[in-house]
Amino acid sequence: MANFEEKDLINNRRYPLHSPASSSYLNLVSQCQQDLVKNGACMLPGFLTTEATAQIVAEIDRIAPKAYPCNEIHNVFLEEDDISFPEDHPRRLKEKTSLDSLAYDHIEKGDALRTLYEWDQLLHFVAAVLGEEKMYRMADPMAALTVNVMKKGQNHGWHFDESLVTITVMLEKPLEGGEFQYVTDLRGESWNDYESLNDVLSGNEDKVQTLPVEPGTLLLFAGYYQLHRVSPVVGDTTRYVATLCFKDEPGVCNSPKVQKLFYGRTAAV
Numbered sequence: 001m002a003n004f005e006e007k008d009l010i011n012n013r014r015y016p017l018h019s020p021a022s023s024s025y026l027n028l029v030s031q032c033q034q035d036l037v038k039n040g041a042c043m044l045p046g047f048l049t050t051e052a053t054a055q056i057v058a059e060i061d062r063i064a065p066k067a068y069p070c071n072e073i074h075n076v077f078l079e080e081d082d083i084s085f086p087e088d089h090p091r092r093l094k095e096k097t098s099l100d101s102l103a104y105d106h107i108e109k110g111d112a113l114r115t116l117y118e119w120d121q122l123l124h125f126v127a128a129v130l131g132e133e134k135m136y137r138m139a140d141p142m143a144a145l146t147v148n149v150m151k152k153g154q155n156h157g158w159h160f161d162e163s164l165v166t167i168t169v170m171l172e173k174p175l176e177g178g179e180f181q182y183v184t185d186l187r188g189e190s191w192n193d194y195e196s197l198n199d200v201l202s203g204n205e206d207k208v209q210t211l212p213v214e215p216g217t218l219l220l221f222a223g224y225y226q227l228h229r230v231s232p233v234v235g236d237t238t239r240y241v242a243t244l245c246f247k248d249e250p251g252v253c254n255s256p257k258v259q260k261l262f263y264g265r266t267a268a269v
């Protein structure tokens with residue numbers, strides 16, 4: 001199997017991560033920052049080369065049988081049920097998520113996806129976009145780099161992320177469904193629009209937007225403030241999306257409880 005060097009993984013002309021002092025790099029960073037502020041999302045289409053995308057898909061096909069089936073019932077805040085709210089309050093309404101998750105330790109050293117995640121220039125780029133002086137790869141042996149595998153009928157229910165910004169790379173897209181959808185302006189730093197949230201959770205799609213995420217696209221998404229979901233996958237093509245976790249401090253790990261929930265096991269650092 002071909003071993004990809006970092007510089008062959010991404011579309012360098014369009015995304016000059018290898019030359020951080022260039023004006024095109026600075027323009028890219030500033031464009032991403034503007035998109036994040038304006039839309040809560042920044043999409044980099046064609047970030048991976050077609051060859052790298054195909055390579056990563058082949059690698060995931062190989063390890064997909066090891067993925068842990070994660071079937072969860074949760075509220076949109078991903079918090080414990082708070083019985084101080086009425087039962088039909090949107091804080092307490094339940095969503096279903098069904099996907100299979102591959103963990104960092106399933107992905108071998110030398111695999112293209114791992115090479116991408118461990119590439120310092122990518123870390124520096126993400127830090128620049130998020131305006132952080134320094135960032136670190138997450139220290140969790142499972143959660144740092146994951147792939148959500150979603151087959152026919154599987155979905156990711158409505159939720160807000162726990163971290164401010166989530167970074168994903170779309171690798172394989174189903175023929176239909178499996179769409180990344182979101183709704184803005186339902187949550188702020190110190191407020192929630194529960195009425196509109198209730199509308200969305202009852203099936204009103206008026207404010208639902210769909211992001212046209214194609215294979216090879218890197219997405220930075222401000223998921224803490226924007227409700228989002230992945231609609232059920234239709235058809236036989238599996239959806240593969242990688243999540244790359246970077247933190248503003250070193251040594252960050254999930255608790256054993258969270259590890260068990262998402263990966264079916266705990267792992268020491």
Ligand SMILES: O=C(O)CCC(=O)C(=O)O
Pocket residue numbers: 148156161166168180228229230241243
């Ligand atoms: O699969 C995706 O595109 C997004 C998944 C997501 O929202 C999450 O992992 O929090």
Ligand SMILES: [Fe+2]
Pocket residue numbers: 159160161166223228
């Ligand atoms: Fe999310």
